[in-house]
Amino acid sequence: MKTRALVFFAAATIPLAAPASATTKKECVASYEQTQSLRKEGKLAQAREAALVCSDNTCPRVVRGDCAEWLAEIEKSLPTVVLVARDDKGDETADVRVFEGDKLVRDRLDGKAMPMDPGEHVLRFERDGAEPVTRKVIVHEGDKLVRIEASFKKEPKAPEPSPEDEKGSGVPIAPIVIGGVGLLGLGAAGVIGLLALSAKSDLEASCAPRCTDAAVDPVRTKLLAADITAGASLALLGAAAVVYFVSKPKPTDEQKSAMPRLEFAPTIGGGFVGLRGTF
Template sequence: MNQRTARRSLVVAAAIAALAYLQPARARAGDAEACFTASEEGQRLRDDGHLRDARARFIACGAVACPALVRSDCAGWLSDVTARVPTLILSAQDEQGQDVADVQVTLDGAPLAARLDGKAVEVDPGEHVLRFERAGSAPVALRLVVREGEKLRRVSARLARPATARAGATTPGGGPIAPREDQAASPPASSLLLPIALGGVAAAGGVAYAALGLSARADADRLRTTCAPRCAEADVDAVRTKVIAANVAFGVGVAALGGAVAALLLRDSMPAAPAAAAVHVVPLPGGAAAALGARF
């Protein structure tokens, strides 16, 4: 090998060595850039409420190949986002109230669960529409608002067979009838208005009964010690009126209390329409009778 050939061999070896050194550096630079990109995307997705996608980005930028500073930040963000991701436990029952598992569920039109297995599923916070579908049953849509950090929230749907009379039915415009949409919330708060109102009536009746009864007793004692048995008829009538009023208040309070208890026991089955209640008082000789009427 002459001197010229030896020099050329040295140049080629140096070039190969330089490429071998620069290639890992380029790879490291590319990995670092991907880490920074994942970090930025994760923060943006988190702020927009897309917590599940944000968590995937934070997992990526927390990899060992990422710079230590980025890994540290992403690890903290990952822990925070994981705690904030809501979870739901989905279930469905047939017409007899029996649990069914062969149900498909979509979230805002996207697949969420191919089968109900009792395990919690993760969703992003916000307003969503869950659609439950099962062969032979009418689909059910539930509209609900999911909150950040809400864990193991139970959402259940009651599936029923489509009514024969509605098979092939259409809207006045000619389109198919949309599936029924239920609410995933608890019984409406309006169902508590009746028991609360009746409870207030019962409390007021009790207060009135106590006040009138004590006043009537005080007046009667005063008459016994001052003028009995020759007291003025007007004074006696005044005491008698207070006694009657106390009895009326007592009857109203008892009736209202009973109605409040009944309304609380039945509120789960009460419709959302407002309920109306009325207390009827009928004066009787020596007292009064009270009747409670309610329309559910």
């Protein structure tokens, strides 16, 4: 009889104990207020957690009703993302940690959708033995199952230029300067030569063949000056060509055919100097 009485007493006292998960009225009110303020701040993930508390059956009916309505609206607006990572072979891997700033978002990927507040986020994917991968994304309100993928596959590096390539890049300055002076000299020789030929033509029309030395000497001097200037200019152009080809790497056959080259051809009463090649 004593044993039955004890059992009966224990059974009678069990319903009187409050459930361990029961929410106090104070917690309900605090979560109610937090839900509203967090929604206004755009922190939907935290607002959802607060709405779950104040919509509990242990909360007052008025509070519970509003929170349940808000929870449905938040669930609809709250974006969700799926984090994906690939190893250096391009295969998906779960052994990855994801941070947003200093906050650990995931210590391992499980393929499940994760709620994320709308707005701009910078996620850092980390994997042992690999360089971290940073992804900057903008999540929009109402987006669902947005894939955010990071790849740990190393991109092939561009080959570094060799010393020969660096040496051969661009056109050396010295041959440009020497060649420029040579071209200017050829221009001056041409002008002097034309003046001499014009004076010679005047003498032939006025006094030839009985022109005095005083009249002929200036023409001879101009012709000689034109010849000397042209010769010196051609020498400068030749020197420029030598400096250019010495300072440049050996060209290919295709480059040789397109390379500018200086040509000289004799003509009646003088010569012709030209530059041929692909420009």
